Amino acid sequence: MGLFSGMGKFGLKDIDEKDIFAEKEEKKAEEQNNKKKEVLESDFLIDRTYVCPVCDESFKSKTVKSRSVRLLGSDVDLRPKYQQLDCLKYDVVVCPSCGYASLARTFKNIYDSQKKLVSENISQGFRYNEPEGIYTYDEAIERYQIAFANAMAIRQIDSEKAYLCLRMGWTIRGKRESLNQKDPHYQEDVKACIDDENEALKIALDGFLAARTKESAPYAGMDQSTLDYLIAVLSAKFGKIDVAAKLLSSLISSMTINPRIKERARDVKDMIMSGEKIL
Ligand SMILES: [Zn+2]
Numbered sequence: 001m002g003l004f005s006g007m008g009k010f011g012l013k014d015i016d017e018k019d020i021f022a023e024k025e026e027k028k029a030e031e032q033n034n035k036k037k038e039v040l041e042s043d044f045l046i047d048r049t050y051v052c053p054v055c056d057e058s059f060k061s062k063t064v065k066s067r068s069v070r071l072l073g074s075d076v077d078l079r080p081k082y083q084q085l086d087c088l089k090y091d092v093v094v095c096p097s098c099g100y101a102s103l104a105r106t107f108k109n110i111y112d113s114q115k116k117l118v119s120e121n122i123s124q125g126f127r128y129n130e131p132e133g134i135y136t137y138d139e140a141i142e143r144y145q146i147a148f149a150n151a152m153a154i155r156q157i158d159s160e161k162a163y164l165c166l167r168m169g170w171t172i173r174g175k176r177e178s179l180n181q182k183d184p185h186y187q188e189d190v191k192a193c194i195d196d197e198n199e200a201l202k203i204a205l206d207g208f209l210a211a212r213t214k215e216s217a218p219y220a221g222m223d224q225s226t227l228d229y230l231i232a233v234l235s236a237k238f239g240k241i242d243v244a245a246k247l248l249s250s251l252i253s254s255m256t257i258n259p260r261i262k263e264r265a266r267d268v269k270d271m272i273m274s275g276e277k278i279l
Contacts, residue, residue: 041085041134044068053108054115055098055123062135063104064090076268076279077201077233078226079170086174089140091167092147099126101147103164105221114154121153137175144168159227162207163220166230169200201279205234225257229265236268236278244272 004015048063070083080087094101099122100110110118128146131139144164151161176193179186208219208231217224228247236244251257251265271278 044084045090045134050093050095050107052095052098052100053110054100054118055095057095057097059096059130061093061104061130062090075170075173076264076271077166077170077230077237079173086137086171086178088167088171088174089135089137091171092140092143094128094130094143094146096128096130098123099128099146099150101143101150103147103167106160110154117154118150122150137171137178140171141168141175144171157211157215158207159211159215159219159222162204162211163222165200165207166204169197169204172197172200201234202238205231205238208234223258225251225254225261229261229268232265233268233278236272241272245269248272 002014002017004017007014044065045062046065047060049058049060051058064085064087066087069085069087072081072083074080091103092101093104093107098118100115100118102110135143144167148161148164148168150156151164156164172193176190176197179189179193183189208227211219212227212231217227219227222230228251232244232247232251235241235247248265248269251262252269254262268278
């Protein structure tokens with residue numbers, strides 16, 4: 001007879017000694033798993049040296065070894081998904097000395113007049129320590145926020161601001177998908193992520209619409225049909241079905257666009273027709 005048998009007289013279930021520390025074992029397994037994931041993610045990163053175009057300091061920033069990761073596919077709004085890690089977390093480069101930050105793609109592209117704006121509006125009082133090890137989603141999202149503050153400060157063009165917000169929205173979606181369902185705050189955290197993602201995607205949509213009237217292709221590296229496709233998807237998501245339908249019809253009937261975008265446009269049109277939720 002065990003210490004905790006005969007609990008039935010209290011109307012309780014017997015406690016099996018094997019179960020007492022089972023939860024601990026489970027937790028241990030989960031911790032080990034997380035460690036493994038961390039090792040895996042760091043295997044695909046390298047420290048790349050940058051020279052800041054604003055303050056001339058050199059610093060290191062984590063970059064994905066792009067040739068070593070495999071693209072699994074993409075969401076309806078073209079968010080890329082990779083097998084080994086979420087590459088979007090490592091998209092932003094932040095100079096720890098002066099606070100200048102942008103997507104790695106545009107880091108060097110800054111005019112002298114804009115450098116002055118960084119010094120005046122960002123650098124004073126800027127404090128930031130590059131996170132040790134791999135970035136958590138929250139650390140990655142902070143880096144997007146710093147980049148967006150810079151984009152505002154240097155009066156970046158609408159397409160670039162919109163594209164930055166789109167990628168920030170995608171990163172927040174990655175965070176939501178990574179949340180642990182067993183966490184007691186799971187539902188609240190999911191809701192907060194959805195709200196933040198929607199805010200970012202709405203800014204992206206407004207920016208792309210503005211860019212379409214004021215700029216010409218390429219828009220943040222995208223051609224006209226990719227931009228129109230994105231505007232259509234985001235418009236459909238936010239209930240502007242008429243805008244979406246018009247753009248999708250013109251993409252589908254175009255003879256000159258990339259066949260992949262055309263195919264995707266057909267799929268989204270079908271989703272709208274069948275009342276399926278877009279994102
Ligand atoms: Zn700098």
